[in-house]
Amino acid sequence: MQTFVFRCPSTGYNVQGSFEETNSPLPTYVGQHCLACRRLHIVDPRNGRLLAERQPTSANLSRHTKELK
Numbered sequence: 001m002q003t004f005v006f007r008c009p010s011t012g013y014n015v016q017g018s019f020e021e022t023n024s025p026l027p028t029y030v031g032q033h034c035l036a037c038r039r040l041h042i043v044d045p046r047n048g049r050l051l052a053e054r055q056p057t058s059a060n061l062s063r064h065t066k067e068l069k
Contacts, residue, residue: 001018001019001020001021002018002019002020002021002045003016003017003018004016004017004018004043004045004046004048005017005048006041006043006048006049006050007048008036008037009041009050009052009053010034010036010037010039011037013036015032015034015035015036016035017030017043017045019045027045028044029043029044029051030042030043030045031043
């Protein structure tokens with residue numbers, strides 16, 4: 001079993017997550033039941049970032065920039 005740490009967006013606490021190890025490379029995102037807020041978070045186990053924290057792509061960024069002008 002592989003463990004990692006992520007920050008709960010609801011409480012701000014660091015929470016330990018885990019997933020089953022396989023012979024394949026690390027999964028991109030895993031679902032984690034958060035012990036701090038009892039919700040489900042989708043987390044990248046390589047860096048602890050939540051799916052909701054993804055950086056916008058350049059295409060999305062340029063579209064939003066045009067909307068602001």
